[in-house]
Amino acid sequence: MSILTVKQLTKQFGGLTANSNINMDVQKGSITAVIGPNGAGKTTLFNMVTGVYQPTSGDILLNGESIVGLKPHQVAQKGISRTFQNIRLFGAMTVLENVMVGMHTHLRSGLFHTMFSTPLMRKEEKEAKQEAYRLLQYVGLESLYNEEAKNLPYGAQRKLEIARALATKPKVLLLDEPAAGMNPKETAELTKLIYHMREQLQLTIILIEHDMKLVMEISEHIIVLDHGEKIAEGTPDDIRNNEKVIEAYLGKGATTAS
Template identity: 70%
Template sequence: MDILEVTNLTKEFGGLTANKDVSMNVKEGSITAVIGPNGAGKTTFFNMITGVYQPTAGEIKLKGQSIVGLKPDEVAKKGISRTFQNIRLFGEMSVIENVLVGMHNHLKTSLFGIFLSLPNTKKEELQAEQEAYRLLEYFELSHLINEKANNLSYGAQRKLEIARALATQPKLILLDEPAAGMNPKETKELTDIIKRMGKEFGVTILLIEHDMKLVMELSEQIFVLDHGEKIAEGNPEAIRTNPKVIEAYLGSAAVQ
């Protein structure tokens, strides 16, 4: 079953067409990648799915229901969360507070009440903190729960942003270049986490990534964009050997 159906999606900014007639279906429970050179329209595509931009034309359906026209917070409530190419954490807040912020959509009481420990929020505060701690343990960040997010290493900040996205309890999570800026050890750790994450959290993963080793290892299906248009789709082997993809993006070295 397809969790996400995108049909003929187009986005124009004045005279510039960032995406043109992009269509793709993402299977529920899968790990799917969107790749392409810089300027191919990948982040614009993510921004339309998450309600940051409204498409000029086309349709986006989550589990059969249109989400076109919804604002980002409304899209999040429908079950889509994301990370960003440029990390967007609350730097002066603690690690656990950043994760708690991600839970606000499914908490009955306000974050204000939880942070101030108001009497009627005690039970939910405890439950939220336990859930946040479980997520931080999963990402091997539990020893840093009281550390300010700004003080974390780059790799830890990347993992914290994914933990916060998972805290929204999404059906679909969009990861925008999750391995960007990571060293090989951090990238390997992240690859292992993403590989397990889908099944263990029951979430479908759609990612943009330039690290082809990570993409080829993780992805069941890959879509390739170039100059805003989809030029190929298929499994990793089909993409690795596709002449159009090699010419536009991968280069001959990626075929080895």
């Protein structure tokens, strides 16, 4: 059963077509990778799915319902969450607070309760703290909960972004280059975390990644973009042996031995 469907999706920036008639069907509970050379349009696709950019044309369906036109926070409320290629944490805030920021879409108390510190607000704050701590435990960062985010090593910052993305209780999680800058040990931990999230949280995961070893190991389905167009899709074996993909990407330094 597909959870996310992208139909004839196109995005133009002036004269540049960053995504051209992209079709994509993501199966519920699957791990899908979007790969391709720099500038192929991968992040633009994520930006449209998460409401950051509005498509020039085409449709995006979550469980059969169009989400085009929704703002990013509304898309998050519908169940799609993401991390960013360039880490976007609040550096001066603690690790725990960074996760709590991700929760605001689910809290019931509004400005009135916040201003007057009502019992409802205090109860929600306490629950949010507990939930944030539980998410830190989930990604293995609980011992660092009180550190400022900017002091965390790079790999830990990427995990913190994932914890924050989980705070909105997503059904679909988009990871934009989650292994970028990670050492092999951190990448191995990330691989395990991705599997756990899929199994234990019943998540559907879509990742953009240049680490082909990780992509080939973890993905059930791979979509290849080049110059804004989908040039291939299939299983890791299909993609590894696809002449077009080798020509456009795999043969040009994106080796499987990284």
